[in-house]
Amino acid sequence: MSHDNKILQGKVWKYGNNIDTDVIIPARYLNMSTAEELAQHCMEDIDPAFARAVSQGDIIVGGRNFGCGSSREHAPLAIKGAGVSCVIAESFARIFYRNAINIGLPILVSPEAARDATTGDRLIVDLETGSITNTHLGKTYRTSPFPPFIMQIIEAGGLIPYTQAQVHRRAAKESA
Amino acid sequence: MGHTLAEKIIAKHVVDARPGDAGLSPGDLVQVAVDVVLSNDITAPIALREFEKLGVERVFDPTKVVMVADHFAPNKDIKSAEQCAMMRRFAREQGLPYHYDVGRMGIEHVLLPEQGLVLPGDLVVGADSHTCTYGALGAFATGMGSTDIAVAMATGQIWMRVPETMRFVYTGELQPWVGGKDLILYTIGRIGVSGALYRSMEFTGPVIDGLSMAGRFTMANMAIEAGAKAGLFAVDATTRAYVAGRANREYTMYASDPDADYAEVIEIDVSDVPPQVALPHLPENARPVAEARSVTIDQAVIGSCTNGRMEDLRIAASILRGRHVHRDVRCIVIPGTQQVYLDALREGLIETFIEAGAVVSTPTCGPCLGGYMGILAAGERAVSTTNRNFRGRMGHADSEVYLSGPAVAAASAIVGHIAGPEEVTA
Numbered sequence: 001m002s003h004d005n006k007i008l009q010g011k012v013w014k015y016g017n018n019i020d021t022d023v024i025i026p027a028r029y030l031n032m033s034t035a036e037e038l039a040q041h042c043m044e045d046i047d048p049a050f051a052r053a054v055s056q057g058d059i060i061v062g063g064r065n066f067g068c069g070s071s072r073e074h075a076p077l078a079i080k081g082a083g084v085s086c087v088i089a090e091s092f093a094r095i096f097y098r099n100a101i102n103i104g105l106p107i108l109v110s111p112e113a114a115r116d117a118t119t120g121d122r123l124i125v126d127l128e129t130g131s132i133t134n135t136h137l138g139k140t141y142r143t144s145p146f147p148p149f150i151m152q153i154i155e156a157g158g159l160i161p162y163t164q165a166q167v168h169r170r171a172a173k174e175s176a
Numbered sequence: 177m178g179h180t181l182a183e184k185i186i187a188k189h190v191v192d193a194r195p196g197d198a199g200l201s202p203g204d205l206v207q208v209a210v211d212v213v214l215s216n217d218i219t220a221p222i223a224l225r226e227f228e229k230l231g232v233e234r235v236f237d238p239t240k241v242v243m244v245a246d247h248f249a250p251n252k253d254i255k256s257a258e259q260c261a262m263m264r265r266f267a268r269e270q271g272l273p274y275h276y277d278v279g280r281m282g283i284e285h286v287l288l289p290e291q292g293l294v295l296p297g298d299l300v301v302g303a304d305s306h307t308c309t310y311g312a313l314g315a316f317a318t319g320m321g322s323t324d325i326a327v328a329m330a331t332g333q334i335w336m337r338v339p340e341t342m343r344f345v346y347t348g349e350l351q352p353w354v355g356g357k358d359l360i361l362y363t364i365g366r367i368g369v370s371g372a373l374y375r376s377m378e379f380t381g382p383v384i385d386g387l388s389m390a391g392r393f394t395m396a397n398m399a400i401e402a403g404a405k406a407g408l409f410a411v412d413a414t415t416r417a418y419v420a421g422r423a424n425r426e427y428t429m430y431a432s433d434p435d436a437d438y439a440e441v442i443e444i445d446v447s448d449v450p451p452q453v454a455l456p457h458l459p460e461n462a463r464p465v466a467e468a469r470s471v472t473i474d475q476a477v478i479g480s481c482t483n484g485r486m487e488d489l490r491i492a493a494s495i496l497r498g499r500h501v502h503r504d505v506r507c508i509v510i511p512g513t514q515q516v517y518l519d520a521l522r523e524g525l526i527e528t529f530i531e532a533g534a535v536v537s538t539p540t541c542g543p544c545l546g547g548y549m550g551i552l553a554a555g556e557r558a559v560s561t562t563n564r565n566f567r568g569r570m571g572h573a574d575s576e577v578y579l580s581g582p583a584v585a586a587a588s589a590i591v592g593h594i595a596g597p598e599e600v601t602a
């Protein structure tokens with residue numbers, strides 16, 4: 001990641017508490033598995049306008065327990081495929097949190113920023129410092145940084161590239 | 177300071193643990209070796225694509241990689257068929273003995289324990305959120321995403337954060353018709369759908385000691401519905417009796433230390449907990465069944481990884497025997513595995529269901545996640561023994577799901593509105 005794509009900017013799509021994976025991507029679409037296909041049905045059951053109106057870089061803001069429910073990685077994939085640059089919430093369900101990091105969808109916990117934001121606000125997020133600025137409200141929020149181990153995964157670009165590097169290192173050691 | 181059951185199992189699986197380590201504390205990030213890696217027809221396709229990217233030729237151990245075609249199988253459409261085909265190809269190439277296809281398959285979380293693939297003390301990861309079901313066996317089992325599972329299939333290892341543990345102590349006398357489902361719905365009603373977020377739940381107390389394996393699987397299954405990472409039971413005579421004759425390898429039994437550190441201890445007197453129903457659209461909306469009596473239903477589903485075991489079918493059959501499903505209700509019964517199906521057939525339960533006007537399906541997740549075999553139209557309502565009643569879970573976004581145990585579902589199917597079992601059996 002270069003510094004430039006550590007700064008994210010976009011329009012807010014605000015949702016409530018306990019946004020579950022069945023509304024993020026209904027199970028009837030789980031016979032598909034690419035981000036592009038899934039993106040067309042993202043949030044369909046709670047906000048039918050979302051998939052058509054979302055633009056590149058927009059930011060989803062949720063309440064408590066965002067992404068609860070199934071383990072389907074299709075949920076963060078659909079969000080990423082829709083062009084969303086990051087998700088901010090008061091708290092996340094744990095499997096969703098893992099999945100988002102593993103596929104390289106930035107995800108930030110900030111109860112204050114999440115509560116204050118409303119649909120249509122503009123946010124600027126600096127992933128490096130963890131700061132979130134709501135330009136509409138003129139307010140900046142600090143989030144706690146990722147633990148070092150998680151940061152390593154994010155810096156590698158996700159769990160797959162991170163593991164690739166480890167596998168190669170191990171193979172090199174064995175043949176040395 | 178002592179350790180909890182969950183902490184002990186994780187500690188035993190830590191890779192490169194240094195001798196003399198004081199043990200783990202909640203919050204520690206650790207790399208663990210896994211005993212079983214599970215995926216299914218909807219999560220495996222993504223995992224397999226990620227697996228390919230890793231550039232690893234073989235899975236770490238073919239006997240530890242389990243795949244089950246259960247969600248949209250027998251194939252519901254061409255796309256599902258492609259997903260199952262992709263999984264089948266991979267299983268053949270890799271020589272996976274535990275790839276379960278139609279004819280052998282069942283709903284994964286009923287199937288794996290039944291086949292003895294998960295044993296006490298195991299550390300299991302699955303690309304399915306209800307992987308936590310195996311906590312009933314005294315195993316640490318948790319759901320992850322497809323990318324995690326790809327990495328676990330390739331390396332036999334995965335990272336995790338050691339969770340804090342919440343202890344639940346159940347005391348008192350169970351009321352008639354109250355089972356594991358009612359206890360877990362009541363518990364989620366108390367603590368909410370994020371009440372155990374990132375934590376491990378440990379179910380204890382005299383009521384739990386007396387609970388059957390089926391009841392324990394049902395409770396562990398829904399730990400995720402409280403946001404938990406896992407839901408565990410200590411191993412006792414009931415567990416050992418279940419595992420005997422199924423286990424093909426050694427297993428280890430762990431128990432929490434008396435001085436283990438719990439994030440929270442919650443005591444629940446079950447004496448005045450009646451059969452429960454969780455109203456739409458969250459499992460935390462648990463209420464005594466009497467409070468939902470006016471709700472008319474169009475469909476009743478009895479099955480799933482939550483309540484698709486023999487004991488569940490016996491309870492449903494005991495209520496449906498000699499009675500008839502209401503003419504405005506479609507009642508769909510789905511045995512969890514081929515074995516459950518066969519046992520139910522031999523015991524005459526299938527005949528009871530059909531005579532009562534219910535339909536019986538081959539094992540599948542089907543309607544539980546709104547896949548097929550019982551999709552709801554707009555405005556329709558179902559009572560269901562499944563585990564999620566999120567908006568649109570069983571079909572149209574304007575349909576509703578009421579969660580219950582098998583007794584309430586069967587009684588409601590007969591009456592045509594949500595009903596307690598004593599309304600039909602009295």
Ligand code: SF4
Pocket residue numbers: 247283284285304306480481482540541544545562563
């Ligand atoms: S029965 Fe339902 S909850 Fe269980 S594994 Fe299948 S889809 Fe998931």
